[in-house]
Amino acid sequence: MIKSKDVLTLDEVDKKELVQILDLAIKLKKDLKKGISKPLLKNKTLAMIFQKPSTRTRISFEAGMFQLGGHALNLSSQELQLSRGETVEDTAKTISRYADVIMARVYEHSTVEALAKNSKVPVINGLSNSFxxxxxxxxxxxxxxxxxxxxGLKLAWIGDGNNVCNSMIYGCAKAEISIxxxxxxxxxxxxxxxxxxxxxxxxxxTQDPQKAVLNSDVVVTDTFVSIHDDPKRLKKFYPKYQVNSSLMxxxxESAIFMHCLPAKRGQEVTASVIDGSQSVVWDEAENRLHSQKALLASLSI
Known part of the structure; x- marks a missing residue:
């Protein structure tokens, strides 16, 4: 079990808990492949609040709750009274009377912090602008x-020091991976x-991608522009910070390439890399399902 009520950054999870979550995730994945699915969250409800569009987060959480015997509610912020001026605090107090856990995908990190502060049940950050x-x-x-x-591994992060990067640093620190x-x-x-x-x-x-990837076991990048193309922003990254075959x-030699997706081929990564033999992005995407199931099962729900 995780000692912390909420998981908002990944700093809340200590080294031992991280190992337990990952080991459980790997076991749940193997079990699912064998057709084994234990109802660890039978009769439990996950409320999912979305301010931002989602493919992997929504599907993986919804499918994960189903596989664990629970139920997930998809709640667009436009469908909630949030869209009519109800406060985040009042929303959290209300939803936590109905659901056993809340997952929120939001713009401002302060929103998910307010949800956690005012919720009686665990809150999971499904993405914020910070983590x-x-x-x-x-x-x-x-x-x-x-x-x-x-x-003992080395991970190279190339591109924007964004929300994913921030949580990656916490994750590497707990896993003892240099970055x-x-x-x-x-x-x-x-x-x-x-x-x-x-x-x-x-x-x-560093500002030098070639220096960063030297002796690395894992190379990771993310989109340079998250929502709308911004020529001024893009020029700061492209082409210097593009992960291409030359950089890989x-x-x-045995390094793997990772990307949280969605990807823009030809910008932060070339097709030859993301679709190449070193890429593990589809396993990575699938593992959202298994790791989040393990996280849900590890919370005090």
């Missing part, structure tokens, strides 16, 4: 599957996150 802990659980699960271990982060100037990850983790693992910040060649 994406569920993605990192899937990423670490995938790395463990492919590499057989976590501790090298290459971003344009002004696009570095949260200084607070770096400060919290730099005593636990080696963290390198500077990583370890």
């Amino acid at each position: 994406h802990p569920c993605q990192i659980l899937a990423d670490l699960m995938t790395i463990k599957e492919k590499k057989g271990k976590l501790k 090298s982060i290459a971003t344009p100037k002004g696009f570095e990850p949260s200084p607070k996150v770096i400060q919290n983790c730099k005593k636990l693992i080696d963290i390198e910040l 060649a500077k990583a370890n």
Whole structure:
């Protein structure tokens, strides 16, 4: 069980709990392949609040609750009284009287913090502008599957020091994976996150992607532009921070490539990499299902 009521950044999960979640996720995946699905959350309800569009988050949580014997409610913010001025605080107090756990995919991280503060039940951050802990659980699960271990590996993050990167730093710190982060100037990850983790693992910040990927076991990137194309922003990243075959060649020969998706081929990554032999993005996407099932089962629901 996780000691923390909520999972908003991934910092709430300690090293031992992380290992337990990942081991359970791998077991649940194997069981599902064998046709075994235990009703660990029988008669439990997950309320899913979406301010932002979603493919992987919605489907994986909804399918996961079904497979665990529970039920998921898909709640667009436009369908809730939030759209008519009800406060986040009042929404949290109300929904937590009906559901056993809340997952929210929001814009501002302060929104999910307010939900957690006012909810009687656990709150999971399904993505905010600052953190994406569920993605990192899937990423670490995938790395463990492919590499057989976590501790002692090196991960290279190329591109934007965004919400996924922030949670990745926390995840690497708990898993004892060193991380090298290459971003344009002004696009570095949260200084607070770096400060919290730099005593636990080696963290390198650089503006040189080629330096970052040297001796790396895992190469990770994300979209340069999340929602709308911004030519001014794109110019800061492309083509220097694009993960292409030339850049991957500077990583370890056995290095794997990861991307949380959706991807824009020809921008942050070339088709030759994301569709190539080193790419594990589809396993990574599938593992959202299994790692989130493990997370749900590990909460005090």
